[in-house]
Amino acid sequence: MQRLDLPPSQAHPLAGLFSERSGVSLALVAMLSMGAALYAALLYAPTERIQGDVQRIFYFHVPLAWTSYLAFFVVFVASAAYLVKRAPLMDAVARSSAEVGLLFTTMMLITGSLWARPIWGTWWSWDARLTTTLLLWFIYVGYLMLRSSVDDEEKAARYAAVIGIVGAVDIPIIHQSVVWWRSLHPESVVLASGGPAMPGSMLTALLVSLAAFTILYVVLVLMRTRLELARVDLRALRRRALERVA
Amino acid sequence: MFLFAALTIVWVVIVGYLVVLSGRLSALQRELDALKRQDSWTEDEDAPR
Amino acid sequence: MSRANGRSPFFRTVNTLVWRDLLSEYRSREILGGGIVFALLTLVVFNFAIDLRLESAEEVAPGILWIGFAFAGMLAFGRSFAAERERGTLDGLLLAPIDRGAIYLARAITNAILMCIVELVSLPVFVALYNVRAAWGELLLTTALGTIGFTSAGTLVAAIAANTRAREIMLPVLLLPLTVPVLIASVKATAVALGAQSVEPLPWLQLLLAFDVIMVATSFLVFEYILDE
Secondary structure, eight states, X not given: OOOSSOOGGGSSGGGGGGSHHHHHHHHHXXXXXXXXXXXXXXXXXXXXXXXXXXXXXXXXXXXXXXXXXXXXXXXXXXXXXXXXXXOHHHHHHHHHHHHHHXXXXXXXXXXXXXXXXXXXXXXXXXXXXXXXXXXXXXXXXXXXXXXXXXXXXXXHHHHHHHHHHHHHHHHHHHHHHHHHHHTTOTTSOXXXXXXXXXXXXXXXXXXXXXXXXXXXXXXXXXXXXXXXXXXXXXXXXXXXXXXXXX | OHHHHHHHHHHHHHHHHHHHHHHHHHHHHXXXXXXXXXXXXXXXXXXXX | OOOGGGOOHHHHHHHHHHHHHHHHHHHHOHHHHHHHHHHHHHHHHHHHHTTOXXXXXXXXXXXXXXXXXXXHHHHHHHHHHHHHHHHTHHHHHHHSOOOHHHHHHHHHHHHHHHHHHHHHHHHHHHHHHTTOOOOHHHHHHHHHHHHXXXXXXXXXXXXXXXXXXXXXXXXXXXXHHHTHHHHHHHHHHHHHHTTSOOSOSHHHXXXXXXXXXXXXXXXXXXXXXXXXX
């Protein structure tokens, strides 16, 4: 039976990426790599001399930070692509990356806090990276709030895309301003990632974890995008059903 | 201790999100399939022979 | 179109729009009045909220000043688009063959002028209330650069927020994170202008300038995507 038109989710060359089959295999890869990261972070990596075992949070905190920013970069690219081509797939990717990005940013901030407390004695320090990430968190929240506060789906996608672009362009400026602002407060302890020279095993553990979280990010975005595309299809079908009744 | 708390939070959040996503995905899929079957049924009726 | 008296049609359009907006604001004066009152109120109320001993006033004062400007600005931006929607004039604009960027630029310039008027009234009051001594050249320059930055982002965000369900909430939620560089740099440079810090103001002013250029350019480019065709 010939369908007269493709559902919106299939009308894009990249749509095949978001099928069930690729999802399942990638999910397996993600599980394996996260398992490897756990092993590397908790058992393989040596215990840090000064900070002790708490330092192992670093193997989650840093990859979470990296993926948080990667996620917003993807929001940026997808938003720009959406404004140019108006493909529902691009909008779905942008929204999904924002959701996953918000999740990862939240975890990054929480792990940062849990790491800071035993080491620095405070739950929060206005450290340049933490502060910039906190602002990124707010930009994510604003992006998602905007999406839910516009009734028209097409308008919501457009407005969100604009914010995605402006936000992404702004983040480097925000970072620079916070760094300069911070440099006037030298009393903060600048905690280098693992110390001045990281032993090879620590670096390996970090890289494993970095790869694992990146794969996890990709898998989560794929799943969320698939969900979003299904919603888009559902809306289109419902609209068609309504038109037929009318 | 703090490392344990951090680990727990990260895993709970990730697994939780996965569970929520899968749940919503399967619910949507079911609704989608139901609508598609309705759709194709009526389309067969109108399809030219 | 011919280039009459050496000005391109684009800038003539912007000019016309700006004068039209300023004129209608002059007749109603609601944005200006509200903005000034709000800014002055903020300066006064913060005095109660933060325990200011007169010696440390100049360290806290710049922050209070810019919070006042930011709130008054957001009020003004929100109101200007709300007024436009009520009057229904935006649809008329869209029907005309005007460059979409011109609409943005005109709106941004209008908002900037209104904000500047609010600031020009507030600054002397501020200097008097908080008993600070100002290097007026630096202070005015900082205020101008900061205003341009805040307004360029604010106009874009206000245009978006005006079409949302909870527009009074969406405007600050979206705008404040984006304008953090403006707030940081303006407060720092103002502190220098008030003699509270003896650091070099130039990097902050350069940051403001960079923000202004980038934000105006980006907003100008993406504004058309906000408008319905």
